[in-house]
Amino acid sequence: MELIRLQNVLKQYDKGAVTALNNINLSIEQGSFVSIIGPSGSGKSTLLNMLGALDSPDSGQVIINGVDLSTQKDLSDFRRHEIGFVFQLHNLIPNLSVQDNVEIPLMDSGLSEKEKHRRALLFIEAVGLLDKRKQKPNKLSGGERQRVAIARALVNFPSIILADEPTGALDTKTGAKILDVLRFVQRSVGATLIIVTHDIDVARLAQRTIEIRDGRIINDYYNRR
Ligand SMILES: Nc1ncnc2c1ncn2[C@@H]1O[C@H](COP(=O)(O)OP(=O)(O)O)[C@@H](O)[C@H]1O
Numbered sequence: 217m218e219l220i221r222l223q224n225v226l227k228q229y230d231k232g233a234v235t236a237l238n239n240i241n242l243s244i245e246q247g248s249f250v251s252i253i254g255p256s257g258s259g260k261s262t263l264l265n266m267l268g269a270l271d272s273p274d275s276g277q278v279i280i281n282g283v284d285l286s287t288q289k290d291l292s293d294f295r296r297h298e299i300g301f302v303f304q305l306h307n308l309i310p311n312l313s314v315q316d317n318v319e320i321p322l323m324d325s326g327l328s329e330k331e332k333h334r335r336a337l338l339f340i341e342a343v344g345l346l347d348k349r350k351q352k353p354n355k356l357s358g359g360e361r362q363r364v365a366i367a368r369a370l371v372n373f374p375s376i377i378l379a380d381e382p383t384g385a386l387d388t389k390t391g392a393k394i395l396d397v398l399r400f401v402q403r404s405v406g407a408t409l410i411i412v413t414h415d416i417d418v419a420r421l422a423q424r425t426i427e428i429r430d431g432r433i434i435n436d437y438y439n440r441r
């Protein structure tokens with residue numbers, strides 16, 4: 217089933233001097249794992265932001281779950297309920313514990329305190345940080361913080377997981393662990409996982425790879441298993 221569709225999406229900056237996305241047409245299946253590759257400045261992050269309703273096109277349509285986002289009044293509400301973001305810069309709140317950071321997205325979920333704790337712990341355990349749940353972020357390594365950010369991004373069972381260079385700043389081993397967690401959660405919840413990466417080996421893990429250059433899709437293929 218189709219989850220996200222982009223139709224003739226155009227996005228420009230600097231009064232049209234920069235075309236970040238040039239007439240993008242794209243359909244993404246629900247539950248799939250897609251990687252986006254391309255050189256620096258090719259439009260990867262802009263594309264990811266479109267797919268996550270963080271940004272809107274100058275022209276063209278972004279349709280998620282059959283809903284044309286241009287008809288939505290409150291995109292922030294839509295994002296909060298539908299999307300999990302995992303950014304390279306994992307802006308955790310320094311004076312909150314790991315557990316409290318992970319519970320942030322559950323703030324207005326309507327869950328009881330007990331349920332929130334239980335839900336957060338489930339994900340903290342999934343990323344292997346149960347023993348660090350009471351620590352503040354500054355006591356953690358970069359890889360551990362990244363895993364906290366991932367737990368936080370996944371804690372409200374988003375149907376779409378977007379990750380911009382999730383392994384970019386990490387050593388190979390930690391990067392592999394992060395990918396395992398993302399894929400594990402993607403499979404168990406049936407979420408759609410879309411990652412931007414520079415790393416062709418990471419890109420190959422996805423079912424499908426989309427390559428962009430100068431704001432255009434120049435390659436779109438399914439990876440062999
Ligand atoms: N907020 C912005 N203001 C002006 N130009 C931008 C902005 N965001 C991105 N761009 C430009 O759009 C192009 C695509 O950027 P981006 O999507 O960040 O590429 P990538 O993630 O592939 O490195 C680049 O030329 C970049 O400089």
Ligand SMILES: [Mg+2]
Pocket residue numbers: 260261262380
């Ligand atoms: Mg980028």
